[in-house]
Amino acid sequence: MTGFTSPEFDSQLQHLQKTIDRERLARIDAEAMADRARAELVRRKQERAFMESVAAAANQALSFREAIQYALEQICTFIDWPLGHAYFTTRTSPVQLSSSSLWHTAGFPTPDTFCRATEQCRYAPGEGLPGQAMARRQTVWLADIGEQEALLAQRGAWDAGLRAAFALPVMAGNEVVAVLEFFSPEPTPSENGLLALMAFVGIQLGRVAERQRAEEQSIHDAFHDSLTRLPNRALFLDRLNRALLRCMRDDQDNMAVLFIDADRFKIVNDSLGHLAGDSLIRQIAARLSSGLDPANGESGAIRGEYTLARLGSDEFAILLENIAGAAEAVHVAEHVLSRLQAPFAIGSQEVYCSASIGIALAADHQAADELLRDADLAMHRAKRLGGARWDLFDQAMHASAFQRMSLESDMRRSLLENRFVVHYQPVVDLRTGRISGFEALVRWNRHDKGLVYPNDFIPIAEDTGLIIPLDLWVMREACRTLRGWQEEFPSEPLTISINLSTRLFSLANLAEQVSEILESTEVDPACVRLEITETMAMSDADRALQLLTELKALGVQLSIDDFGTGYSSLNYLHRIPANVLKIDRSFVSQMHESEECMQIIRTIMLLARNLGMRVIAEGPETEAHVEKLVGLECDYGQGYFFSKPVSQEQARHLLETAPFERS
Incomplete structure (x- = not known):
């Protein structure tokens, strides 16, 4: 029976063969799946390594260009494409894409004509492949350039042997800051995974751009004024130092500095508020910038290099380089003054603001x-x-500045060491010749240099603010002295006149300061006469009236000093709660020679009588002056005819001897 099989055996054999075939196919499928899984794992590892590499490079990049160059190299290596190039967006309007001149080529003989043509191209949003990526804000892929050659035809991409391309936008927030483009010599379809990966790269590079912009902005802000956007003091000094070094290196002195200070800025700032002050500063900066810019064609525009800076508050400076000499610097200064002549619009107000300009040349x-x-x-x-x-x-x-600095230093020390003294000039009742009081006048006993008179130190004290503690010290000392005299000469109704400086009069809490002095010295407020000038009373009339009312409420007398030299409004004058008008010495000294001065004195006398005020004539120096004032029925006289300002002890002697009394 050998060589013959039964039908049952054949059936079993076929079944077994099919089982073996199924198992073989299953093994093949399993091996294929394993291969695919291994390939996927490798791909994912490669993508992860690529992403980590790009992210690390983005974090470590010192500049945006450095990060872009690295990205070009890594992307070309990762996708095995030979050519990459980058465009940056311009900062001009309208925004365009312009070549960065950054390339990566790897083993591909790219014709120079293609590279040169590429670097000469500029794209608006939507134009060409880079413009498409910019407009869409996503990667644009050309699988086959032959089918869409119009997007690249102007650069001869096909003639260069390029067959596929894609463009990747780099986003900083919602803004495209760059576009990277890549080329392959083979037609290549897009892959969703690769597109997602490119989007990740664009985000990472965008963060580099954001970081660099933030750093650049921080650097810019550190060296520019936030209000005007002009260079600040630090940047100005840096440029000035560099310019000086160039001058010394080239043995030249053809540069100058103009220091500009707005004359009336404080008045605007105090009266209209800080927002108005800021607006004025911005407008001044704009006028200076446009006036100096040679592109505007103005006659005073600067021909050479220059830097305009805001140094702080209302101060500006101009650095002039490569000038012909002092005459050119003066010409620029005069042009600046002319630019500031027109009024500035601050809200509904028109404000005038001139400037004071100092010029210093580089020589020496x-x-x-x-x-x-x-x-x-x-x-x-x-x-x-x-x-x-x-x-x-x-x-x-x-030399003058050094002297002023020395004076200021000595003044501060003298205040601490109590080296200031008060002298007293008698105020005499012209009807009786009796001393009715004194005016307190400060003198400075300056170490071994003797007495220094007010004209030599008061202006410095006002500039530095020392005048405020000095004035308050004089007030306290004068009130203390008056209290002593009143106890020693109880029959004499003495008063003490004390000048208030402009700086002291501007103190918001002046009334509180005066009240404390009156209380601590225990002097009768009615015997204290506070003097302000006519100009002080009128400079800020409403505020002055309020402050004078507060002082009057303390019980003190008020006097208007140097009357007749200012521009008082009679309507305003009658509202001031003053007790005394003081006729300025310039009218008294000329009343015999000038009928006009005589008429002014008569008018002041009449005005005072009508307002219920008494009158003190300052500066009578001769008996004729006194007799004339007596004939005009002037109340009091204060001048060298009676006495110059004298020490406390000498003033006491005058009270004791009563040398001016009429018989």
């Missing part, structure tokens, strides 16, 4: 801060001469 200067300091000194002299003008620094200013 070795350091930037010294040159700026000397321009500042010249500016202050221009301001002291009335403002709305320029002044040129000379060495005499430096």
Whole structure:
């Protein structure tokens, strides 16, 4: 029976063969799945390594260009494409894409004509492949350039042997800051996974751009004024120092500094508020910027290099380089003054704001801060001469400034050491010749230099603010002295006149300060006469009236000093709660020679009588002056005819001897 099989055996054999075939196919499928899984695992590891590499490079990149160059290399390596290039967005309007000149080529003979043509192209959003990526804010893929060659035809991509391309936008927030494009010599379809990976790369690179912009903004803010966007003091000094070094290296001195200070800024700031002050500063900066810019074609525009900066508050500075000499710097200063002549619009107000300008030339200067300091000194002299003008620094200013600094230092020390003294000038009743009181006048006993008179130190005290503690000390000392005299000479109804400086009169709590002095010295307030000038009373009339009312409520007398030299409104004058008008000495000294001065004195006398005030004539120096004032029925006289200001002991002697009494 050998060689023959039964049907049952054949059936079993076929079944077994099918089982073996199924198992073989299953093994093949399983091996294929394992291969695919291994490949997927490898791909994912590669993608992860690629993503980690890009992220690490983005975090470590010192600049955006460095990060872009690294990304070009890594993407080309990862996708095995030979060519990559980057565009950056321009910062001009309208925004375009312009070549960064950053490339990556790997073993592909890219024609120079293609690279040159690429670097010359600029794309608006939607134009060409890069513009499409910019407009869509997503990766744009060309699987086959031959089918859409119009997007790349202007650069000859097909002729260069390129067959596939894609463009990847780099996003910083919602803004496209760059577009990367890549090329392959083979047609290549897109893959969803690769597109997602490119989006990740764009985000990482965008963070580098954001970080660099934040760093650049921080650096910019550190060296620019936040209100005007002009260079600040630090940047100005840096540029000034560099310019000085160039001058010294080239043995030249063709540069200058203009120091500009707005003359009436404080008045605007105090009266209209800080927002108005900020608006004024911005408008001044804008006028200076446009006036100096040669592109505007103005006659005073600067021909050479220059830097305009805001140094702080209402101070600006201009650095002029490569100028012909002092005449050119003066010409620029005069142009600046003319630019500031027109009114400034602050809300509904029209405000005028001139400037004081100091000019310092580079000659004989070795350091930037010294040159700026000397321009500042010249500016202050221009301001002291009335403002709305320029002044040129000379060495005499430096000596004067050093003297002022020495005076200021000595004044501060003298206040601590109690080296100021009060002298007293008698105020005499012209009807009886009796001393009715004294005016307290400060003198400075300056170490071994003897007495220093007010004209030599009061202006410095006012500039530095020392005048406030000095005035308060004089007030306290004068009230204490008056209290002693009243106890010693109880029959004499003595008063003490005390001048209030402009700085002291501006104190918000002046009434509180005066009240404390009156209380601590136990002097009768009715015997204290506080003097302000006519100009002080009128400079801020409403505030002055309020403050004078507060002082009057303390029980003191009030006097208007130097009357007739200002511009008082008669309507306002009658509202001031003053007790005394003091006729300025300039009218008294000229009343015999000038009928006009005589008429002014008569008018003041009549005005005072109508307002219920008494009158003190300042400055009578001769018997004729006194007799004339007596004939006019003037109440009191205070001048050298009676006595110069004298020490406390000498004043006491005058009270004791009563040398001016009429028989």
